[in-house]
């Protein structure tokens with residue numbers, strides 16, 4: 001007997017969650033969990049976040065190299081020109097916005113956009129067409145999310161400004177106010193640091209869909225679904241809710257112990273790959289400290305003590321803050337509403353998803369693992385029909 005053409009005794013049982021399984025080759029980047037290091041192409045992502053603009057790193061992900069000055073100007077202009085809210089979505093967005101769940105709304109809106117623009121399967125399209133589809137989706141995703149946010153609150157969407165950077169324009173579209181340079185740069189660094197991160201669940205999902213030859217939007221829409229779960233992209237607001245629940249330093253120990261005793265997770269702590277400090281958390285802590293204020297001071301106290309308590313209660317698990325812990329703090333300090341934390345993360349990760357989709361589209365191999373059947377022995381006789 002065979003499964004997927006492989007004899008039963010030749011099947012390999014991958015570890016739960018596919019940890020340590022290499023499922024593809026990529027030139028986009030990697031995460032080195034033991035070292036607390038990750039990179040985009042051959043550059044440290046943290047160094048890129050410190051030195052580059054979001055558009056520069058976006059170009060790097062798409063093209064495989066950093067742009068020169070003229071290329072960057074042209075690319076930045078192309079992105080800015082592609083940002084307008086697609087006219088096809090204007091009549092439907094108010095209805096989509098009613099739910100007040102922006103990630104669900106984005107998924108729906110992108111599906112409608114893909115239908116309206118008749119996006120073709122990557123299997124049938126040229127690399128230039130796929131890249132154009134990818135750039136369009138990345139450029140309009142923030143505009144759609146900001147419009148959904150405002151419509152849900154009974155406000156008119158704010159049209160994007162072509163003279164602002166991706167980060168500045170995001171803050172502008174959310175608030176309708178010209179963004180502060182310090183907040184813009186803080187958010188830009190956050191966006192760069194979260195563009196890509198190895199074969200995380202949403203990126204893997206995007207690649208599985210792309211491996212079937214489906215269109216770029218299908219890959220992104222599937223990735224959004226994976227990303228929206230609290231164990232993946234849906235935690236920065238919950239991490240901040242945790243800080244609110246704790247309230248004061250004397251309550252930290254009791255709060256964590258109670259959570260762990262109930263079998264709950266402390267949001268913003270732990271990571272599937274890092275066994276040391278998450279470098280994104282280190283970067284965001286520094287950005288938060290620069291922005292200053294009581295919230296970040298409290299967050300650093302909570303981080304220190306929760307890490308100690310988790311080390312006592314969960315020895316050997318190496319639980320430290322992940323990207324989500326300080327992401328919430330930084331976003332709060334930059335005036336982003338809590339309901340838009342995960343969507344903010346999505347505005348950068350969509351670049352990573354599409355870069356992965358473009359790379360996967362060049363590989364004609366469907367990702368198709370197997371499952372080991374553990375149900376009752378088959379075949380069994382059908383029960384009598386009544």
Ligand SMILES: CC(C)(COP(=O)(O)OP(=O)(O)OC[C@H]1O[C@@H](n2cnc3c(N)ncnc32)[C@H](O)[C@@H]1OP(=O)(O)O)[C@@H](O)C(=O)NCCC(=O)NCCS
Pocket residue numbers: 017230231232233235260264265266267268269270271272273314317319322323324
């Ligand atoms: C991110 C996450 C899903 C990675 O989990 P993982 O590497 O698969 O780790 P596991 O789920 O196998 O957990 C390993 C152990 O650590 C514990 N653990 C992991 N994260 C924990 C957390 N945040 N709080 C408390 N305990 C945690 C688990 O309960 C488990 O304990 P056990 O061995 O006694 O059963 C997990 O750390 C988590 O749920 N974190 C909170 C949610 C979050 O911040 N998500 C954003 C991720 S960037």
